[in-house]
Amino acid sequence: MSAVAQEPAVVLDRIHKQFGDLVVVRDVSLTVARGEVVAIIGPSGSGKSTLLRCINLLERADSGRVEVVGRAVEPGAGVAGRDLAALRRSVGMVFQSFNLFPHMTVLRNVSLPQERVLGRSRAEADARSRQLLERVGLAAKADTYPSRCSGGQQQRVAIARALALDPEVMLFDEPTSALDPELGLEVLAVMRELAADGMTMVVVTHEIHFAADVADRVVVMADGAVLEEGTPEQVLRSPSTERARRFLSAVVDR
Amino acid sequence: MEVLEAVLLGVPVTLLVTVAALALGAVLAVPLAAARRSRVVPLRWLGRVVIDVVRGIPPVVWLFLIFFGLGRDLIRLEPIEAGIIGLGVISAGYLAEIYRGGLSAVHAGQWEAASALGMGGTDTLVRVVAPQAFRVSLPAVTTYAISLLKDSTIVSAIGVSEILFRATQSARSTGAGLTPFFVAAAVYILLSAPLAWLSRGLDARLRARVAR
Amino acid sequence: MTGLLTSWGEWLPRLLEGLVTSVELTAASLLLGIPLGLVLALLSSSRTRAVRWAAIALVEIGRGTPALVMLQFVYYGLPSAGLSLTAFVSAVAALSLTTAGYTSEILRGGLQAVPAGETEAAGALGMSHRDTLRFVVVPQGVRIALPSLMGFAILIFQATSLTFTISVVELLSQAYSIGAATFRYLDVLVLAGLLYLAVTIPAGLLTNRTERRLSRHL
Ligand SMILES: Nc1ncnc2c1ncn2[C@@H]1O[C@H](COP(=O)(O)OP(=O)(O)O)[C@@H](O)[C@H]1O
Numbered sequence A: 001m002s003a004v005a006q007e008p009a010v011v012l013d014r015i016h017k018q019f020g021d022l023v024v025v026r027d028v029s030l031t032v033a034r035g036e037v038v039a040i041i042g043p044s045g046s047g048k049s050t051l052l053r054c055i056n057l058l059e060r061a062d063s064g065r066v067e068v069v070g071r072a073v074e075p076g077a078g079v080a081g082r083d084l085a086a087l088r089r090s091v092g093m094v095f096q097s098f099n100l101f102p103h104m105t106v107l108r109n110v111s112l113p114q115e116r117v118l119g120r121s122r123a124e125a126d127a128r129s130r131q132l133l134e135r136v137g138l139a140a141k142a143d144t145y146p147s148r149c150s151g152g153q154q155q156r157v158a159i160a161r162a163l164a165l166d167p168e169v170m171l172f173d174e175p176t177s178a179l180d181p182e183l184g185l186e187v188l189a190v191m192r193e194l195a196a197d198g199m200t201m202v203v204v205t206h207e208i209h210f211a212a213d214v215a216d217r218v219v220v221m222a223d224g225a226v227l228e229e230g231t232p233e234q235v236l237r238s239p240s241t242e243r244a245r246r247f248l249s250a251v252v253d254r
Numbered sequence B: 001m002e003v004l005e006a007v008l009l010g011v012p013v014t015l016l017v018t019v020a021a022l023a024l025g026a027v028l029a030v031p032l033a034a035a036r037r038s039r040v041v042p043l044r045w046l047g048r049v050v051i052d053v054v055r056g057i058p059p060v061v062w063l064f065l066i067f068f069g070l071g072r073d074l075i076r077l078e079p080i081e082a083g084i085i086g087l088g089v090i091s092a093g094y095l096a097e098i099y100r101g102g103l104s105a106v107h108a109g110q111w112e113a114a115s116a117l118g119m120g121g122t123d124t125l126v127r128v129v130a131p132q133a134f135r136v137s138l139p140a141v142t143t144y145a146i147s148l149l150k151d152s153t154i155v156s157a158i159g160v161s162e163i164l165f166r167a168t169q170s171a172r173s174t175g176a177g178l179t180p181f182f183v184a185a186a187v188y189i190l191l192s193a194p195l196a197w198l199s200r201g202l203d204a205r206l207r208a209r210v211a212r
Numbered sequence C: 001m002t003g004l005l006t007s008w009g010e011w012l013p014r015l016l017e018g019l020v021t022s023v024e025l026t027a028a029s030l031l032l033g034i035p036l037g038l039v040l041a042l043l044s045s046s047r048t049r050a051v052r053w054a055a056i057a058l059v060e061i062g063r064g065t066p067a068l069v070m071l072q073f074v075y076y077g078l079p080s081a082g083l084s085l086t087a088f089v090s091a092v093a094a095l096s097l098t099t100a101g102y103t104s105e106i107l108r109g110g111l112q113a114v115p116a117g118e119t120e121a122a123g124a125l126g127m128s129h130r131d132t133l134r135f136v137v138v139p140q141g142v143r144i145a146l147p148s149l150m151g152f153a154i155l156i157f158q159a160t161s162l163t164f165t166i167s168v169v170e171l172l173s174q175a176y177s178i179g180a181a182t183f184r185y186l187d188v189l190v191l192a193g194l195l196y197l198a199v200t201i202p203a204g205l206l207t208n209r210t211e212r213r214l215s216r217h218l
């Protein structure tokens, strides 16, 4: 492997984040290698979303260092608009609630950010969008509005929209939690393919099967800290802490 | 200072017109709102037409209709009487819609629960629904009162010597220029501030106490 | 009765002329006032405190000052500060300021109703703050605010009747001068009232329809 490939995609070094007096993330360190798929699981309120959002700077950590595809952000230091845009462009994010723009067609949703952020022409952007919509199985939906799509379809559009900026890392924050199980499967299928293609992914999820099958590594968080970390077999079969065991049996028994 | 005094002399007149018109409107709005929700279709339509006509004609046109139109030929009215009647009629139109909104905001389950308990229709309306509707409507009524306070300036057009009338007069007679208008604007903003504050507070507190 | 209709027929052309002026005033005030209102709405949530407060102060003055005070101020007051405007221009200036004050609040409500998740998604995609406003927040916020803006447009149309006090020759002013000449105030004012209704009632229906249509689609 080349030196560049060895360089990790994401480095979180002793991240601390609190809202007022509430400490949400305490001293969490996490390194994600290129091409690696990391699943973060844990009870709700444990700080998973916040940690994820520290990666693309939707939240600024109070202390600790964030390094994404070679760009380092020091705590407290300001980030110039240009650097922020560059970082956000190389990190795609998919939200629990899809967050498509409801007043634009599916195609515009995917094309607009390419035009505004990458400066692609409309024709270039649309061509790329159609290619990605094809890939997520939604070529036929290009000219409809999000409100005419099922939740699963909307989430696949959101994935295409993020992929259209050619990101190096993709973040997923409970991408199937707002979906009926059946529709969730469509989304998980797209994510599996993406992982198989070698995309670096950090996925906050309650889908234990997905974590077991797809993730290279599983991280269990509770109360703002990492409780366990390891291969899916290690963590899911034989968790070493009592807290993790309780959480896992609650999720698996459902 | 002279200007301030002149303008402030208009405050009681402005308040009198506003409060009297609001009171008149609050009473007249009750039958209108009732008609709007009546089971008798023609009555419902009549209510709607009256409300639309009242609200669809500019307030100052209403004042002219009452003061110059009716006043000249039929009943002699003092300017301030015409002003109160005109603004009162308009308030009735707006308040009727506010009452109606309040009544429909009360959950249908409240009617059902009351009738399941064996309460009659009138009893339910008076004891269960109306008090809740009142709470829901109060912030809107307060907001309307603020706009009525400002609309009351138009009675100056038929010669009632309220705040604006005195301000304009003082601007013309003393050559004080802009000052009287600044004073007038400040007085209106000061008069409406407590009402606005009240309305915001009421909104949060009263809504919390209404079953949905 | 036929006598009344004959008179109405005689007066109608002058009143319609006045109505055209009223509509022109409305259009001009909305065309100037709404964009100004949008700017104020955006500035009133500015991250710079001084800008935010200045915008909020302007809005409160625009909304808190009765339209008639604004009119008299511009027409009778400003000349003493060396600024003399024609009656029509004064009317447009005053009504635009009032429009800006009210519509900025309406638009602010619309902008705030745009889900925060969308703004966040735009940010996560690397879109600039300005692009996010331009392509995501403003188009949706304006759409959400549309029925209220239409309702306000009806009120400002009604408010043009106040400009007769600064001798703009609009509908009410035409009616009043016919009344003064014929002493048939009631007859001519009723016709003027009907003409106002001919605009406000259809406009009200259109507003309701728009509201229903938009609430179905969003
Ligand atoms: N912007 C915020 N302001 C205040 N508290 C927040 C904010 N975002 C998250 N929190 C709190 O931080 C804690 C962790 O939230 P989150 O990261 O969303 O957890 P998870 O994604 O694991 O459910 C929760 O208690 C939540 O209420």
Ligand SMILES: [Mg+2]
Binding pocket: A048, A049, A050, A173, A174
């Ligand atoms: Mg979360």
